[in-house]
Amino acid sequence: xxxxxxxxxxxxxxxxxxxxxxxxxxxxxxxxxxxxxxxxxxxxxxxxxxxxxxxxxxxxxxxxxxxxxxxxxxxxxxxxxxxxxxxxxxxxxxxxxxxxxxxxxxxxxxxxxxxxxxxxxxxxxxxxxxxxxxxxxxxxxxxxxxxxxxxxxxxxxxxxxxxxxxxxxxxxxxxxxxxxxxxxxxxxxxxxxxxxxxxxxxxxxxxxxxxxxxxxxxxxxxxxxxxxxxxxxxxxxxxxxxxxxxxxxxxxxxxxxxxxxxxxxxxxxxxxxxxxxxxxxxxxxxxxxxxxxxxxxxxxxxxxxxxxxxxxxxxxxxxxxxxxxxxxxxxxxxxxxxxxxxxxxxxxxxxxxxxxxxxxxxxxxxxxxxxx
Amino acid sequence: xxxxxxxxxxxxxxxxxxxxxxxxxxxxxxxxxxxxxxxxxxxxxxxxxxxxxxxxxxxxxxxxxxxxxxxxxxxxxxxxxxxxxxxxxxxxxxxxxxxxxxxxxxxxxxxxxxxxxxxxxxxxxxxxxxxxxxxxxxxxxxxxxxxxxxxxxxxxxxxxxxxxxxxxxxxxxxxxxxxxxxxxxxxxxxxxxxxxxxxxxxxxxxxxxxxxxxxxxxxxxxxxxxxxxxxx
Numbered sequence: 257x258x259x260x261x262x263x264x265x266x267x268x269x270x271x272x273x274x275x276x277x278x279x280x281x282x283x284x285x286x287x288x289x290x291x292x293x294x295x296x297x298x299x300x301x302x303x304x305x306x307x308x309x310x311x312x313x314x315x316x317x318x319x320x321x322x323x324x325x326x327x328x329x330x331x332x333x334x335x336x337x338x339x340x341x342x343x344x345x346x347x348x349x350x351x352x353x354x355x356x357x358x359x360x361x362x363x364x365x366x367x368x369x370x371x372x373x374x375x376x377x378x379x380x381x382x383x384x385x386x387x388x389x390x391x392x393x394x395x396x397x398x399x400x401x402x403x404x405x406x407x408x409x410x411x412x413x414x415x416x417x418x419x420x421x422x423x424x425x426x427x428x429x430x431x432x433x434x435x436x437x438x439x440x441x442x443x444x445x446x447x448x449x450x451x452x453x454x455x456x457x458x459x460x461x462x463x464x465x466x467x468x469x470x471x472x473x474x475x476x477x478x479x480x481x482x483x484x485x486x487x488x489x490x491x492x493x494x495x496x497x498x499x500x501x502x503x504x505x506x507x508x509x510x511x512x513x514x515x516x517x518x519x520x521x522x523x524x525x526x527x528x529x530x531x532x533x534x535x536x537x538x539x540x541x542x543x544x545x546x547x548x549x550x551x552x553x554x555x556x557x558x559x560x561x562x563x564x565x566x567x568x569x570x571x572x573x574x575x576x577x578x579x580x581x582x583x584x585x586x587x588x589x590x591x592x593x594x595x596x597x598x599x600x601x602x603x604x605x606x607x608x609x610x611x612x613x614x615x616x617x618x619x620x621x622x623x624x625x626x627x628x
Numbered sequence: 629x630x631x632x633x634x635x636x637x638x639x640x641x642x643x644x645x646x647x648x649x650x651x652x653x654x655x656x657x658x659x660x661x662x663x664x665x666x667x668x669x670x671x672x673x674x675x676x677x678x679x680x681x682x683x684x685x686x687x688x689x690x691x692x693x694x695x696x697x698x699x700x701x702x703x704x705x706x707x708x709x710x711x712x713x714x715x716x717x718x719x720x721x722x723x724x725x726x727x728x729x730x731x732x733x734x735x736x737x738x739x740x741x742x743x744x745x746x747x748x749x750x751x752x753x754x755x756x757x758x759x760x761x762x763x764x765x766x767x768x769x770x771x772x773x774x775x776x777x778x779x780x781x782x783x784x785x786x787x788x789x790x791x792x793x794x795x796x797x798x799x800x801x802x803x804x805x806x807x808x809x810x811x812x813x814x815x816x817x818x819x820x821x822x823x824x825x826x827x828x829x830x831x832x833x834x835x836x837x838x839x840x841x842x843x844x845x846x847x848x849x850x851x852x853x854x855x856x857x858x859x860x
Contacts (some may be wrong), residue, residue, distance in 0.1 A: 312760055334768060342764035344757055351779055360787075361765035412766070 261287050262321070263416050264309055264340065265447055269318030271304050271472075279304040280474045281318075286416055289446045293459035293480070295495050296469035302452045305469065306418040310342050311451065338365050341409035342418040347401040350407075351548070354385055354400075357393050358407045365412065379411035383437055386584045399430035406434070410441055416448045417579035423458070434464070456484065456496045460536050461617045468492045481536065485584055500544075500586045502537040503619075506530060511612065519583040525557035527616030534619040543613035544587035546577060547596050557608040562583075565603045568594075575599075579607050631829055639834030649811075654838055657815040664735030665860045668791050671736075673784065676747025677773060681759075692714050694846040697741025706804030708736040713805065726807040731815065734801035739791035746774055746787030751781035756768075785854040789847050796843055816842070 259314070265285030271278050279301045286292055286309075294302045306312040309623065311320055311333035320327040322336040349357050355376055380386045383403045390394070393404060402422065405571050409417055422438070423431045440610040441463055442449055451457055459466050461482045467477035468491075476488040487493035504516035506529045516523045516535055529535050545557065561581035568574045570591040574588040577599060583606055587601065634774040642650050663725040680689055711717050713733075724730050754776060762775045777784065799817035803809060806813035816839045 307760065310764055312763055327673040332765070337764065340764075344761055344764070346755065346757060347756060348761040350775070351781075360775075364762075364768075364771050365766045409764070461795050484678075 261370045263288060263323060264336065265321045266305075266308055267321060269308055269320070271301075271308060271313050271318045277316075277341045278473055279308060281305065281308075281474060284467070284474060285452055286448045286475075289448055290465065291442060291449045291451065291463045292465045292467060293463035294450060294452045294467050294469060295454070295459055296457065296475075297495070300469040302469050302554055303420055304454065304472070306342060306450060309416075309418060311336055311342060321379065321619050338549060339414060340416045340418065341412045341414035341418060341598040342564075343405050343409045343422050345420045345424060349396070349401055352393055352403050353390050353395055354396070355389040357381060357404050358385075358412075361412045362410055372419075375411050375413075379407040382410075382441060382594070383407045394546055399426055399434065402426060403434060403437070408436060409537070410447075412446075413445070414447060415441070416450070419449060419451045421454070423453070423455075433503075438462075444495055457538070457617055459496075460484065460538070461619070466496070498542070500539045500584065501540070502583050504535055504537055506533045506535055514616070516616075521561065521582050525614035525616050526531040526611055526612075527618075529616060529618050536617040536619060538615040539585070539609055539613060539616060541574075541576060541586045541588040542586060544608050545608045546579070546587050546589055546593070546597060546599070547608065550606050551608055555608055556610065558611040559614075560606060560608040561591050561607055563607040565599055565601055565605060568601065579605070581607055583590035632726045632833070635833035636837075639837050640831030642719060642831070642834040643838065650834065652811065653816055653819050653835070654842065656728060656813075657796065657817075657839070658721060660731045660802075660815060660843060661792060663732045663737055664795050665788065665792040667732070667736040667787055668739035668795075672740045672743025672787070672791070673747050673777065675740075676744040677751050677777060679744070680748045680751035681773075681776075690801065691745075694741050694745045694748060699743065700738055700741060701800070702798040702802075703740055703800035703804065705734050705737050706801035709737060709801065709805050716740060716757050725805060726813060728806070728813055729803040733803050734764040734805045735795035735798065738798060739795050742794055743787045746790060747780075747784060750783035750787065751776055751860060754779055755797045782854055785850055789850050792846055792850075793843060796839070796846070 262285030265283070269281045270424040271277065273542060284305065294305065296302055300526070304313060308315065308320065311327055320336070322332070322339070327333050327336050346534040350360055358379055359372055359376045380389050383406060385400070385407060391396070393401065395402065406422060415447070423434060424433065425522050435458065437591050441447070451459070452595055463480055465477060467474050468481045468483065469475065469476045469514055470491055474505060476483055477494045481501050481503050483492065484496045487496055490511055502518045502523065503521060504518035506514050507517045507522070509530050512526055512528065514525055514527050516525060516537055518537060523537055525533065525537055527535065550560065551557065563579040563585065565577055566580050567578040571588060573591060577587045577589050579585045579587060587607060589597070599605070637740065660748050679687065679694070709730065710725065712719045713722065713730055714720050715725070759772065759776070759780065762772050767775060797817065799821055802815055803818045803821065806815065806818065808814050808818040820832050820835040820839070
């Protein structure tokens with residue numbers, strides 16, 4: 257994770273508050289154009305990690321590096337900060353107009369007035385805030401305030417932007433609109449980002465890498481599908497949702513229905529993605545049926561695959577059955593069915609799931625090649 | 629009743645005819661209290677911001693002292709400043725007792741805790757993560773302080789008004805360190821006390837009315853600044 261291509265990275269960083277360790281990160285860095293999602297429970301150290309990257313938390317140990325060079329002095333820290341931007345959980349707007357708020361960082365960084373005006377106008381337009389540019393920041397809805405705080409950060413044209421739950425406390429529609437705008441901007445400008453979120457779907461959709469935190473440490477980090485499909489612990493599993501996530505490419509799409517090619521097999525789903533687009537197909541274990549005979553004729557399920565049982569583990573009142581259908585799939589099965597189907601490792605079965613049971617997430621276009 | 633009517637009539641006459649003595653007293657009052665307020669704002673906003681932002685042992689104690697200072701009795705201040713400036717006192721050599729400068733000093737001592745206390749409250753009233761947000765935007769230490777003061781400008785201007793209100797209306801310290809010398813250190817409050825003592829109610833009423841309008845005028849101006857360009 258400490259490849260030399262990192263823009264900003266933490267090395268052996270420990271942060272303590274009142275003698276209590278709140279962050280312990282041996283190595284964490286963000287590469288050029290990379291979007292990293294941070295998942296984890298409250299108090300896991302996600303915000304502390306962001307603040308450490310911004311050189312805003314005193315470290316008990318460790319180093320902060322900006323493009324390989326140590327950020328040692330207050331002057332270094334200011335210089336590094338001025339090449340990044342951060343969006344905190346609260347919009348924290350200033351008692352000023354919308355455009356005054358968006359211009360505030362540029363003013364602090366000494367950007368010339370004329371240039372600042374142009375950049376502010378462009379940022380306002382990009383986030384759909386042009387019409388309310390002169391309104392008081394005190395008279396905004398939650399969604400508008402959030403967009404202003406995003407505009408205030410992105411207008412700085414940062415090399416890395418750190419986002420601490422930027423979509424918290426927003427209704428689904430507003431959230432969707434803001435996520436879209438943000439994703440587009442990040443991808444178009446190639447801005448690297450670290451995004452703290454509680455929503456695994458959001459992490460899948462936006463990120464190139466997921467890091468799960470707990471107790472101040474990163475407990476697992478890797479490509480989204482890997483973290484979601486192979487959580488390293490129960491804790492990670494509980495935060496990434498235990499879904500099967502399949503990476504695929506849409507081969508056909510019409511009338512809201514699509515067929516995605518997943519590991520060479522056609523998976524039918526409902527979704528708005530168009531042909532050629534990379535998608536994640538998410539299937540919850542309870543939506544996967546396991547049968548001993550081919551249900552193709554008798555079932556309405558569009559997706560039926562011969563499968564082999566690779567693992568069985570108890571999961572509360574159910575059993576979690578891992579299947580290999582050419583791609584991995586997890587099904588939850590009751591004890592009764594388990595007995596009736598005489599399930600065991602290596603047994604050949606049929607797995608089926610409806611097209612409507614699949615949650616399709618469009619992968620950010622032009623996602624850069626992932627690093628291991 | 630006649631007394632009051634006659635007083636008001638006389639007051640209006642004194643104001644309308646721009647009585648030179650009344651004019652002198654008024655302008656001295658304004659100059660002295662404005663200077664004292666200015667000093668208290670410079671000292672109080674700086675100290676208040678520093679106290680609010682710094683974390684040090686005994687911070688609560690310091691805040692308690694400042695808050696107590698907000699209710700400092702002017703006569704006590706007058707007594708101490710008099711002793712300091714007394715001919716044989718530590719600062720007696722300056723020879724400024726019974727001058728407007730002495731009144732400015734005493735009034736600044738009265739107003740500074742008021743401005744400091746309100747500043748502490750105003751800065752501490754800002755969201756705690758606002759500091760982080762401002763720094764994250766790339767602010768230097770100095771820019772951070774400026775932004776915080778700017779964000780707290782409404783309560784801070786209330787502090788300025790409270791400070792000015794406190795000193796323009798105090799009489800104890802002004803009379804003790806100024807001496808109410810005609811044409812030199814006589815201000816509106818000290819003159820009002822004296823005229824009332826002499827039974828010259830008309831003049832006293834006139835001076836009181838001027839004092840009231842002055843306070844109103846200054847506070848109206850500050851309120852205007854406070855509410856100015858507040859985006860709608």
